[in-house]
Amino acid sequence: MTLRLATALCLPVLLAIAAPAAAASFDCARARAGAGGAEEKLICSTPALNAADAAMGAAYKALLDRLGGDEAGRGFARAEQRAWAGRRNRACGFGLPAGTEADSGFDDPAACLQVETERRTAQLAALRADPGLGARLRTVLLTEGKPRTRLSIRAERPEIADPAIYGAAFFNETARRFVEGEIKEFRKNSTDLPEGMEAELVLTADVHVTAPGLLSVQFRGEGVQGNGFRYAAGLTVDLGRGRVPTLAQMFGTGSWLAAATAACRTALEPEMAAECGGPELKDPRSWRFEPERAVATLLLPGKELREIAMPFHPPAR
Incomplete structure (x- = not known):
């Protein structure tokens, strides 16, 4: 049975520097030119995903900004963001060997990306009460x-x-x-x-x-x-x-x-x-x-x- 879970682990690739609110958190020009992965191309070509990714990127940048001079905290935050991108890919079916099924159970990769990008935005916002601690989760x-x-x-x-x-x-x-x-x-x-x-x-x-x-x-x-x-x-x-x-x-x-x-x-x-x-x-x-x-x-x-x-x-x- 396929599970369409609103809690799957899938989020778009994110750089430490967030893009403008209307643009994805990575370079769509490079993605369209073939430098990015399939998930980046899908995000860039889908307005709703693009907007959701930009909002998530802004939430990530806000967390980094609140860390101030806590370079160790920034390092932990970046490491978790990279790890999350890997979980996102496996869950939504990107970069998997041929014949391997996506972990999340979603039939539609775009739906997986949309739901989990929004989930990640909420996760990042939930850490702000103590950014030094939140960044280390x-x-x-x-x-x-x-x-x-x-x-x-x-x-x-x-x-x-x-x-x-x-x-x-x-x-x-x-x-x-x-x-x-x-x-x-x-x-x-x-x-x-x-x-x-x-x-x-x-x-x-x-x-x-x-x-x-x-x-x-x-x-x-x-x-x-x-x-x-x-x-x-x-x-x-x-x-x-x-x-x-x-x-x-x-x-x-x-x-x-x-x-x-x-x-x-x-x-x-x-x-x-x-x-x-x-x-x-x-x-x-x-x-x-x-x-x-x-x-x-x-x-x-x-x-x-x-x-x-x-x-x-x-x-x-």
């Missing part, structure tokens, strides 16, 4: 098998690349154990599938720098296990205290659940309001935290993931 990609085979796994794990960052070891170990737990659960649930039935998991991770030293990861899982499935899971890590904070510690007030329930009932249709009284809002896995808002992602009937947002201010630390 990288994605570790874990893969097993291939799409449409008996078992296929493609999982992202966030990691702090610089061991000198305070709390890096704790964050990396916490994220590793979290992702391993998701994969273990998927394997367990796939064991008894009938012969010939596919089991496929794509797990993506987007990191939000909530405040200096406070990271919140939004995981999204999608795939097939007999039937299609999708889910969301959050993981928040306080580097300074070396802990995964509780919801009470994050919100800092006893009234947060009532406020979250009210926000949920406002966001959902009346016939869905009962979903706001379930256990999901009390589950830390439901939440991610951004600098100015907290977001709970609920799985509604019909396998719809719906985000419920409410105002939030990071706790004093």
Whole structure:
């Protein structure tokens, strides 16, 4: 089964110096002349992709600019951007050996590029609360098998690349154990599938720098296990205290659940309001935290993931 995932890993090639807002982040003249790859030619020839790539390039340049004289941070950021371009190519089917299938499951390379360029733009913007820390984040990609085979796994794990960052070891170990737990659960649930039935998991991770030293990861899982499935899971890590904070510690007030329930009932249709009284809002896995808002992602009937947002201010630390 082909998965059209809005969370595939695909982004266009990007230079350290961003281009004007209306132009791609690389030289389209060189790409058209044959110096660039097939992905660059597609971006340059598709106005929507060109614009999305330019916006992503601007977000990348903004992150570099905020690093100021942090040359080490710039080096980490550039290394991750290059690594991301490689993941993008493999996911969207560019530069692969003949007969090799794109990792993302997208049938349309342009759709893959569009979705993932926009995803990368959002990722880069989410790092600005602590650019020195954000620039040192990288994605570790874990893969097993291939799409449409008996078992296929493609999982992202966030990691702090610089061991000198305070709390890096704790964050990396916490994220590793979290992702391993998701994969273990998927394997367990796939064991008894009938012969010939596919089991496929794509797990993506987007990191939000909530405040200096406070990271919140939004995981999204999608795939097939007999039937299609999708889910969301959050993981928040306080580097300074070396802990995964509780919801009470994050919100800092006893009234947060009532406020979250009210926000949920406002966001959902009346016939869905009962979903706001379930256990999901009390589950830390439901939440991610951004600098100015907290977001709970609920799985509604019909396998719809719906985000419920409410105002939030990071706790004093």
